[in-house]
Amino acid sequence: MKQQIAQILTDVIQQLKVQGVIPEDLSPRINVENTRDKSHGDFATNLAMMLTKAAGMPPRILAEKIVELVSEEAVIEKVEIAGPGFINFFVNDSAKFAIVEAVLKQKSDFGCCNVGQGKSVLVEFVSANPTGPLHVGHGRGAAYGASVANLLAVAGFKVSREYYVNDAGRQMDILATSVWLRYLSLCDEEVTFPSNGYKGDYIYEISETLKAEFGSTLKRTTLEVFAGVCADEGQEGGDKEKHIDDLIVKAKNLLGATHYEAVFSAAVNSILADIKQDLAGFGVTFEEWFSERALMDTGVIDASIEKLQAADKIYEKGGALWFRSTDYGDEKDRVVVRDNGLKTYFASDIAYHFNKLERGFDLLIDIWGSDHHGYVPRVKAAMTAMGTNPEALEVILVQFAILYRGGEKLAMSTRSGQFVTLRELREEVGCDAARFFYVQRKSEQHMDFDLDLAVSKSNENPVYYIQYAHARICRVLAQAEEKGYILDLDTGLEALNGLGSDQETHIATELAKYPDIVARAALVYEPHQIAYYLKNLAHALHSYYNASQFIVEDDATRQARLTLICAVQQVIKNGLAIIGVSAPEQM
């Protein structure tokens, strides 16, 4: 319908050009909006106001000219000029109900479109370091990323979801060492745990499985382990960073490559398995879990550094290799290889993005926590330097969820082991409520998350309002059937013209908006628009439910009404699917 009006206006512009009212070379963007106020008709355009300068006449006069040129269409009941120069279109009721047939025909495909033009897109999200279970902060990225991926799929993109596993580097060594030290305690060694080690309970669990598998094979005495190790923080001459680094070296030396690798793998695999399971329970799945270690093993990192060298964007200073990211607007150059020969995390990341592009994706979407915002320019710089288009990378920053419990702000630290896990949240409020809560606000908005409130008032979550609308429809349809009223959709569609109450036309209008909302939300990566749309649609349904009886004697009326709510049921289901929320048949 919107497109129809846009087409009409395109024709009008042509004619205005022929008449010499506006210059030939002008190609104004045609803007057709759903009106907020019903007295303004169904659709409105601001075309006259936008062209007022080019035409050199006041908007209302120009609007009159435009209206004269609008061709007669059966679906348009009348056209009005209002306010400063808006042109309002009134659509007749039977045309409005035409959408119902489209919904029922296309079913779960209703709302799909092709704004993605089949382009392949890789959505990378969560990608939390496997150093511990996911916490509530990661939940937002998970819920948001999964919804964006769904949204893009519906909008005609070919979507792959990926989790980048940072299973290499110092943090992982700290993790492995932490596990080993706990294991030593299990073997009755007296170990003073490093202040910089991972302290969470899950570390004990991993060390227990290690004990079960290896017995005391990996046991070394405390004396051996701590001999010559720099003192920890709090002691004289202590340095917590040096302390833990020394311990890592000790672990590697005392255990030998094979056994150290065994501890390391046990830790990573256990945590990764837990994360996978947790996300799956949250309805979030990935096509690919991309390992940083695999990246190193395949030599992609060296290859991409060479590529940068070939482009003359690498230089040496102080024994380290630097990338000239300032050439591309970054605030300073960045180290890719340290003076000790180790490659930085940034080097991996350059290679990773290079690899993503090599896999042939048209568009890369990275969803990061907002704390990584300083990182965007250097990654884009690297892509540019390697001769790829930085526009192919879209980085979406998700603001942190700030957690409160009883009005107190909670600190979240994986290291200290003090955090609320995603799993706890799911268990307390349920997946549906959690997914909806996360996805309700746009990504750049800060989010206050009061855990007590989320739990105690979970019934106030709008998700139930929407689910209830769906369940209500299911119950009505079931009861109609029980009473022996067989719903025949063809008859119902025929009879739709008999409808016309405020609630009924309102529902039809809302249904018609859905494809448009999906397309728009997809292009700007804003699943919250779906959530808001569904709230409105549910409201329209509840309102209708209270105003009219659906299961009535009159055959035509009953068939028409049930057909209409069938369409609502379908759209709620489709919309909830995008944001990863279930559509229950009863509540």
Add this chain to the structure above:
RNA sequence: GCGCCCAUAGCACAACUGGAUAGUGCAUCGCCCUUCUAAGGCGAGGGUUUCAGGUUCGAAUCCUGAUGGGCGCACCA
């Protein structure tokens, strides 16, 4: 100190990307269940869109500055 993001009703958030009288849920108040689920509906109150300027037919939205908050400024990952 420099940079990025944010600021809208008591609370949490929207506002079709510059449009008409700024909306939705919760909370508050008043009505509506002998009728398909009251986890619902109808109605009321609640706003100088943080503040001060600017841009234009028109600003919550764009520009400048101020204030308040989040985050980042490593040869860490």
